Amino acid sequence: MQLFRSGLVSILIIHFSKRAETERMQARETVPDSSNLIKRARTGDEVAFGDLVHFYQDRLIGYCHRMTGSGAEDLAQEAFIKFYLALDRFDVSKPIDPFLFRIAHNHCLDALKKKSIQTVSLAKKEEGEKEIQIEDGKPNPEDLMHKSEVQKAVNQALASIPVLYRSALIMWHVEGLSYEEISESLNLPIGTIKARIHRGRELLQQKLRPFVFLNEGI
Numbered sequence: 001m002q003l004f005r006s007g008l009v010s011i012l013i014i015h016f017s018k019r020a021e022t023e024r025m026q027a028r029e030t031v032p033d034s035s036n037l038i039k040r041a042r043t044g045d046e047v048a049f050g051d052l053v054h055f056y057q058d059r060l061i062g063y064c065h066r067m068t069g070s071g072a073e074d075l076a077q078e079a080f081i082k083f084y085l086a087l088d089r090f091d092v093s094k095p096i097d098p099f100l101f102r103i104a105h106n107h108c109l110d111a112l113k114k115k116s117i118q119t120v121s122l123a124k125k126e127e128g129e130k131e132i133q134i135e136d137g138k139p140n141p142e143d144l145m146h147k148s149e150v151q152k153a154v155n156q157a158l159a160s161i162p163v164l165y166r167s168a169l170i171m172w173h174v175e176g177l178s179y180e181e182i183s184e185s186l187n188l189p190i191g192t193i194k195a196r197i198h199r200g201r202e203l204l205q206q207k208l209r210p211f212v213f214l215n216e217g218i
Contacts, residue, residue, distance in 0.1 A: 035092040042087050052096075053080055059175060060104050066170050067108040068115075069159055075111055079104040097177055098184035105167055105185060112163060157207035165200030172197050 040048035060079060065072035082103050090099050158166060171177045171185060183190045 034096040038087055038090060038092055038096070041084070049084060056096075056100060060100070063101065063104055063170060063175065064108055066155070066158060066174070067105070067163070067167065068111050071111070075107060076104070079107045082107060095181060097175070098181040101171060101175065101177065101181075102185040102187070108167075109163065153208060154204075157204050160207055161200060161203040165196050165203060168193055168196040169200040169204065 034052065037048045037052050041052065057076060057080075060076040061072045064075040064079070068075060079100075083100055086099075086103065090096070158169065161169075167186065168182060171182045172179075177185065179190045179193050182193045186193065188196075
């Protein structure tokens with residue numbers, strides 16, 4: 001029974017990751033030429049910078065929301081301002097994600113320190129996140145309720161683990177960044193990143209066990 005429950009916990013995490021992967025795949029279909037947009041933005045092209053904001057805003061809002069639990073839109077907007085002011089320091093030959101998420105991450109840490117937040121509830125869905133999709137296109141209330149409960153349970157569990165593990169998990173499982181990109185974003189060795197993701201998953205599993213005990217019929 002214990003092994004069975006442990007398997008269910010893993011399923012919840014996989015469900016969380018697969019949903020994020022679907023969203024990332026959809027987003028990649030319209031990936032902009034970020035290096036060209038940044039070059040144009042450096043010259044004061046507001047349209048070019050607006051295109052960058054439009055492409056990354058949902059991901060940045062989602063990241064800030066999962067990290068802090070409140071004020072995500074304001075935090076994301078402030079992170080974009082910092083990003084704009086740092087454009088001259090960005091190496092256009094490198095991926096934009098690590099650079100942008102490092103700014104967002106540090107800004108979220110500053111916000112958490114100011115608010116002295118230890119744990120937060122992520123039950124409320126942030127505007128800009130995609131709705132759950134039903135494969136046959138016919139909404140089933142029971143399925144929707146179950147998926148909503150799973151998402152809520154995972155988000156709340158994620159919000160309750162320490163920030164150092166939470167950030168690595170979000171970047172890996174939600175944003176799909178590579179170990180190298182996360183290492184660059186958090187300015188940590190790859191070995192440390194792998195260890196934090198592993199430990200974060202263990203903590204996430206521990207937090208999700210009560211949900212599994214209450215839902216034996218999953």
